[in-house]
Amino acid sequence: MQTAVFSAKNYDREFLGAAGKAAGHALTFFEPRLDRETCKLAEGFSAVCPFVNDVLDAEVLARLAAGGARLIALRCAGFNNVDLPAAAEHRLRVTRVPAYSPYAVAEHAMGLILTLNRRIHKAYNRVREGNFALDGLLGFDLHGRTAGVVGTGKIGQVLAQILSGFGCRVLLYDIRESDACRAFGEYVPLDQLLAESDMMSLHLPLTPDTRHLIDAAAIARMKPGVMLINTSRGGLIDTRAVIEGLKEQRIGYLGLDVYEEEADLFFEDLSSRVIRDDVFSRLLTFPNVVITGHQAFFTREALSQIAQVTMESLTAFERGEPLEYEVTAAVLRK
């Protein structure tokens, strides 16, 4: 199937290219992010393969449909960047990759917890500069601490298992409780999780209900000095409120792999450019903040699975078969 791949990096060419070749799909890779300017590149392609920060608003979708597109095959789990009612209006089907390696993201969240706690980001630089002093690197045992997992779907469950392996008391919160997850922790109301957790990690989709779940009011209910981790979507956190929380030392550690306004920053080398986002720049000034640029998914296993599932969706669509991982506007009403 003729497919336009947007936001294409070298690793996309490697993993999607190999899977596309094996499945007999003709993929054309475009480096730019999909938006109102670049969507004309997709003219004549029946499928479009976007990534997390590509823009799929009503106008872009209308133009893609007018250009002949019939399928949007997202190569990611989240679909908050797609106007699903507009997609339906333009008869564009939308698929995603809901379940690639949850280990990739959960292990990265754990990596952020360990880095922040043991100040590995500081120690790395110190040792390279011949500074072997330990002052300022004091951590705490994770064993026996209380860890909150907010969202106990595929990724949250793996993190709960990892944290229970570390000997943490694990508190869980989700609107749909999972029996499998109960093996690793105890479901409690969100307020209790906020009040009792020494560290907490967010594993929710970004929806109108979850946007700014962590706002000033939630931060006020958290245990002073809490460690907050977000590897899900930046919009789950009100970043300005979190900055206030860091300044007031209510938040003792912050680990982010996602950021509300990441679309203008992440996935590009901006090292010789001036960063104009003052909120992001402020975050970078705190010694107790570690930010990675949306890399939690970035393992060989996850990229292989993403490529495989995306090709399966293209093949099913081409053959007129049911789309196993279709997302429709109905999901917004659930």
Ligand code: NAD
């Ligand atoms: P999932 O669908 O398996 O789990 C999400 C959980 O959130 C579900 O159990 C659901 O019931 C719960 N939930 C939804 N709305 C809720 C609400 N209002 N209150 C409480 N719970 C609610 O998803 P997953 O595979 O575990 O992924 C979680 C998120 O991680 C994704 O939505 C995506 O945004 C993010 N993600 C990030 C990366 C990365 O590289 N940083 C990679 C993959 C996924």
